[in-house]
Amino acid sequence: MLGARYKGKKTIVLEEIPKPVPKEREVLVKVKYAGICGSDLEAYKTGLYPAHVVLGHEIMGYVEEMGPAVKKWKKGDRVTIFPTLHCGGKCWYCQQGLTNLCVYEDAIGIGANGGFAEYVLVSDHHLVALPDSIPDKHGTVFDQIATSLLALREASFIPGSSVGILGMGTIGQFSLQVLKLAGARTIVVVEKNPFRLEIAKKFEPDLAMEKLIFPKIKRANKKGVAGLDYIFECSGVPVLVNAAIDVVRKGGTIVQIGLWDKPLEINLLKYVMNQIRIQGVYGYVREDFEFAVELVAKKLIDPDPIVTKIVPLQDIVEEGFEAAIDPETKDIKILVEP
Numbered sequence: 001m002l003g004a005r006y007k008g009k010k011t012i013v014l015e016e017i018p019k020p021v022p023k024e025r026e027v028l029v030k031v032k033y034a035g036i037c038g039s040d041l042e043a044y045k046t047g048l049y050p051a052h053v054v055l056g057h058e059i060m061g062y063v064e065e066m067g068p069a070v071k072k073w074k075k076g077d078r079v080t081i082f083p084t085l086h087c088g089g090k091c092w093y094c095q096q097g098l099t100n101l102c103v104y105e106d107a108i109g110i111g112a113n114g115g116f117a118e119y120v121l122v123s124d125h126h127l128v129a130l131p132d133s134i135p136d137k138h139g140t141v142f143d144q145i146a147t148s149l150l151a152l153r154e155a156s157f158i159p160g161s162s163v164g165i166l167g168m169g170t171i172g173q174f175s176l177q178v179l180k181l182a183g184a185r186t187i188v189v190v191e192k193n194p195f196r197l198e199i200a201k202k203f204e205p206d207l208a209m210e211k212l213i214f215p216k217i218k219r220a221n222k223k224g225v226a227g228l229d230y231i232f233e234c235s236g237v238p239v240l241v242n243a244a245i246d247v248v249r250k251g252g253t254i255v256q257i258g259l260w261d262k263p264l265e266i267n268l269l270k271y272v273m274n275q276i277r278i279q280g281v282y283g284y285v286r287e288d289f290e291f292a293v294e295l296v297a298k299k300l301i302d303p304d305p306i307v308t309k310i311v312p313l314q315d316i317v318e319e320g321f322e323a324a325i326d327p328e329t330k331d332i333k334i335l336v337e338p
């Protein structure tokens with residue numbers, strides 16, 4: 001079968017890979033779509049992940065073949081894949097249900113072969129049935145919605161709050177929708193790419209800006225102050241990470257979702273004197289993922305404007321990764337179709 005293997009920084013190579021054979025409780029899934037994630041792009045730019053793996057952890061497909069011990073699934077079932085690999089209870093974190101923080105945490109499409117290939121092999125407990133109301137091309141987005149759900153929980157988000165979202169990539173776009181559902185009173189979004197900003201406007205934030213303009217934020221904030229209660233920093237761009245400190249209110253919370261792999265210079269004095277809380281968030285747990293499926297199935301979250309392009313596996317590098325990292329990109333979520 002054809003698969004796209006990650007070889008390190010800026011190198012993804014299409015190769016002929018042996019088609020896996022499912023054993024025991026394994027299931028072979030025929031990949032219909034696999035989404036290119038922000039973390040895949042970060043790995044492509046920096047060489048972050050272990051080399052030689054087939055990337056792609058946002059997967060929708062059809063059950064093709066099952067190992068002999070698989071009972072619940074049959075050929076042709078429409079599925080999405082909960083990609084997190086964890087020890088399932090050996091470590092303290094998993095015992096507390098914090099599987100995203102598992103000592104042995106890894107993921108299908110990061111440490112194990114993922115969805116940028118014709119088939120992917122997974123243990124049956126990773127499969128999640130896709131309800132009929134969700135079309136195939138919306139079957140890959142739960143990873144990002146689940147990340148937003150965990151972010152709100154870890155931030156102890158309170159309805160009626162004012163929020164800024166910095167960076168309107170996929171996570172920013174879904175965070176906007178999740179925050180509306182969760183009762184944010186004022187939402188300000190910041191994104192310098194005009195195409196992505198226009199998409200965000202479809203979800204009616206109170207204010208959408210190409211760059212931070214403080215007087216505008218003060219006018220938009222129904223609480224009448226310039227500082228916002230929460231900042232969801234989804235860009236990982238150093239200048240915006242620092243801007244988050246300026247735009248959060250005293251005693252407010254910065255939720256850091258965006259990635260940046262180098263040390264950052266920050267103004268610690270402002271953190272201390274303004275009593276700012278910074279909350280890192282990483283991944284999600286199974287319940288978040290299943291809830292994300294439910295939200296899309298019930299049409300409470302709309303992935304349609306966010307999934308902007310589908311590219312054949314053969315064009316994954318130029319039309320996929322390279323197109324996505326172009327600052328002038330006219331894409332948000334790109335799906336790969338093997």
Ligand SMILES: [Zn+2]
Pocket residue numbers: 037038039057058143144
């Ligand atoms: Zn992802």
Ligand SMILES: [Zn+2]
Pocket residue numbers: 086087088089090091092093094095099101102103104
């Ligand atoms: Zn564990």
